[in-house]
Structure formats: structure tokens, C-alpha cells
Amino acid sequence: xxxxxxxxxxxxxxxxxxxxxxxxxxxxxxxxxxxxxxxxxxxxxxxxxxxxxxxxxxxxxxxxxxxxxxxxxxxxxxxxxxxxxxxxxxxxxxxxxxxxxxxxxxxxxxxxxxxxxxxxxxxxxxxxxxxxxxxxxxxxxxxxxxxxxxxxxxxxxxxxxxxxxxxxxxxxxxxxxxxxxxxxxxxxxxxxxxxxxxxxxxxxxxxxxxxxxxxxxxxxxxxxxxxxxxxxxxxxxxxxxxxxxxxxxxxxxxxxxxxxxxxxxx
Numbered sequence: 617x618x619x620x621x622x623x624x625x626x627x628x629x630x631x632x633x634x635x636x637x638x639x640x641x642x643x644x645x646x647x648x649x650x651x652x653x654x655x656x657x658x659x660x661x662x663x664x665x666x667x668x669x670x671x672x673x674x675x676x677x678x679x680x681x682x683x684x685x686x687x688x689x690x691x692x693x694x695x696x697x698x699x700x701x702x703x704x705x706x707x708x709x710x711x712x713x714x715x716x717x718x719x720x721x722x723x724x725x726x727x728x729x730x731x732x733x734x735x736x737x738x739x740x741x742x743x744x745x746x747x748x749x750x751x752x753x754x755x756x757x758x759x760x761x762x763x764x765x766x767x768x769x770x771x772x773x774x775x776x777x778x779x780x781x782x783x784x785x786x787x788x789x790x791x792x793x794x795x796x797x798x799x800x801x802x803x804x805x806x807x808x809x810x811x812x813x814x815x816x817x818x819x820x821x822x823x824x825x826x827x828x829x830x831x832x833x834x835x836x837x838x839x840x841x842x843x844x845x846x847x848x849x850x851x852x853x854x855x856x857x858x859x860x861x862x863x864x865x866x867x868x869x870x871x872x873x874x875x876x877x878x879x880x881x882x
Contacts, residue, residue, distance in 0.1 A: 620806050624657065627794040629778070630757055631661040631741065634792040637782035639738035641668040641792075642698070644728075647682045648829040649814055650743035650795055653803055655693075656812050657794065658741075668741070669696040671731065675723035676706055677831035685815045698735065702727035712833045723831075732789060739790040747799045748859055756781075757796055763787035800859050801852045808845045819843050828859055 617625070634641060643658060643666070645651045658666045672686060690697040702710075705722040712719045732740065744755065756772050758780040773781045784790060795803070807814060817826045824837040838857065842848040 620802065620809060623798055623802055624660070624806070626797065627654075627657050628661040630780075630792065630794040631658055633780060633782075634739055634741060634758070634790075634794075635662075635667060637780075638790055638792070640736060641739045641741060642671045642735065642737045643668055643741040644743070645670040645672055645686075645697075646743070646829070647672065647678075647686050647815060648743075649803055649807065649818065650745060650748075650798075652812060652814055653806055654741065654743040654795060655695075656810060666695070669698050669735075671698045671700065671740075673724060673727045673731065674699050674701045675719075675727070675831050676701060677711070677723070677833055679817065679826075679829065679832045679835070681817055682815065682829060689813075698731070700727055700731040700734075702730060712831070716834060719834075737789055739792055741792045741794065743795050744793050745795050745798050745800070745803070755791075755793055755796060757793050758782060759791045759793065760784050761789050761791060767791075801849065804845060804849045804852060808849060814845075818848065820847075827857075 643651075643654065645655060655666075655670065658668075670690070674683075686697075689695070702723055705726065710719055710722045731737075746755065754772065756775050758775070759767065759772070760781065761767055763785070775781075782790065798806075806812070815829070817829060819825055820840045820843045823839060823841060825840045825842060826835065827838050827840075829835060840851060842851045
């Protein structure tokens with residue numbers, strides 16, 4: 617087995633462990649590269665059938681091409697797709713002009729917590745990676761959120777020899793992270809090997825491309841001539857720029873993501 621084979625096998629094992637040990641599951645699909653790889657792995661893990669719904673938390677500020685791509689893929693793959701929006705916050709006029717963290721808290725964190733309770737999920741499968749952002753490096757593969765959706769990042773159980781904590785009090789839920797050990801270049805090399813279709817926002821147009829996808833007002837492009845997956849892989853071998861360099865909320869506060877994720881952000 618090569619490196620990608622090992623990562624794939626580990627992720628499939630985690631998905632099957634979650635399905636075996638947890639109750640009602642949902643998988644978050646942000647439409648980006650990581651969650652699209654996760655979708656691909658779920659199809660492999662369950663032999664083409666996915667025994668849980670896919671969930672998109674729609675802030676109403678997403679790049680329009682992302683929504684078009686979401687609807688096309690969901691239709692083509694016949695996905696059981698849940699689209700959830702914090703309608704109350706949207707009606708109240710919530711937006712980035714009220715502050716990046718305030719907006720993310722209402723349209724992402726609160727929306728995700730509302731959705732989890734509405735559909736009574738015991739576990740959510742999420743495509744986060746440790747190398748992407750500092751607070752995610754503190755995560756476990758099976759990571760508990762309490763009844764108030766809080767994450768206690770100071771008290772994380774060890775996961776030695778793939779012994780995952782899957783029992784938790786009623787009202788709490790588990791976040792499952794099958795891609796936690798992957799890196800950005802692992803993801804792109806796997807996309808290349810498996811020929812996984814990804815949204816073309818990642819590919820250079822007029823010398824710029826998106827490296828990380830989010831809401832339109834808060835996500836910028838980077839300088840790049842990479843027009844396909846192979847060129848992205850080659851570019852990543854030589855870059856010193858952070859993956860989330862184009863994310864405005866990260867620039868608003870050095871601990872922005874940790875503050876958001878402590879309260880339930882994905």
C-alpha cells in the first residue's frame with residue numbers, strides 16, 4: 617500500500633466505525649475539495665450507497681457557482697441532501713458588515729447547531745484536516761460536543777491504537793473527522809488519482825484562483841497559474857502561502873476559528 621492507499625483505508629475504517637457505533641448520522645458537505653473527497657470515500661465505504669444524508673449549511677452568501685455545483689452534483693449522484701439556513705438571522709439582516717465573527721456565529725455556528733437539534737443527529741461527519749488551521753490540530757477523530765454544542769478543546773481524550781470514544785450522554789453529539797490526518801496536498805493527489813470532479817473555482821482564471829472556498833464577501837483568490845489538478849499539486853510542493861490566506865474571518869482575529877469552533881462551528 618502506498619501513502620494514499622493507507623489514508624483511504626483509514627478514512628473508510630473511521631466511516632464504518634461511526635456507522636456501526638453511533639446512532640443517526642449526517643455528513644456535512646461544504647462543496648469544497650475536502651468534503652467532496654469525503655463524499656467519494658463514503659461512496660467507497662458503503663459500496664456506492666450512503667446510509668446518511670448530506671448537509672449543506674447555506675449562509676445565503678456563498679459564491680453562486682458553489683450553489684449551482686451543489687445542486688448539479690446532488691442531482692447527478694441522487695444524494696439525500698439537507699440544505700439548512702438560519703432563516704431568523706437572515707431575516708434580521710445578518711451579514712459580514714456586522715462583524716465577521718458575529719456573522720459566522722449566526723449563519724454558520726448557530727445554523728449548524730439548530731440543524732443538529734432539528735434532525736436529532738447523534739453524529740456529524742466533517743471533512744476537517746489538522747494541517748488546515750490551528751484549532752483543528754487540537755481535534756480528535758471522534759470529538760464530542762455537549763448538549764449546548766460546546767467543544768472542550770482543553771480536555772480531549774486520547775485515541776491510542778484507534779480506540780475511539782463513541783459513548784456519550786444523551787443530548788450530546790459526536791463530530792467524526794475521517795480526514796483529520798490528511799494534508800492539503802494529500803487531498804489534491806487523491807483527487808488526481810481518483811479523477812474526482814471538483815468545482816472549477818479551484819482552477820486559475822486570468823492568473824487567480826480560489827484555494828479555499830467559503831462565503832463570497834469573505835473569501836478571496838490567490839495568484840496562481842494552476843489550471844488543473846496536476847498543476848495545483850505541483851504548485852503546492854513549492855508554496856509557502858497559507859491555505860486560508862484568502863479567508864477574511866481568520867484575519868479579523870488570531871483566534872477566530874477557535875472561538876467559533878468552541879461554540880459548535882464546523
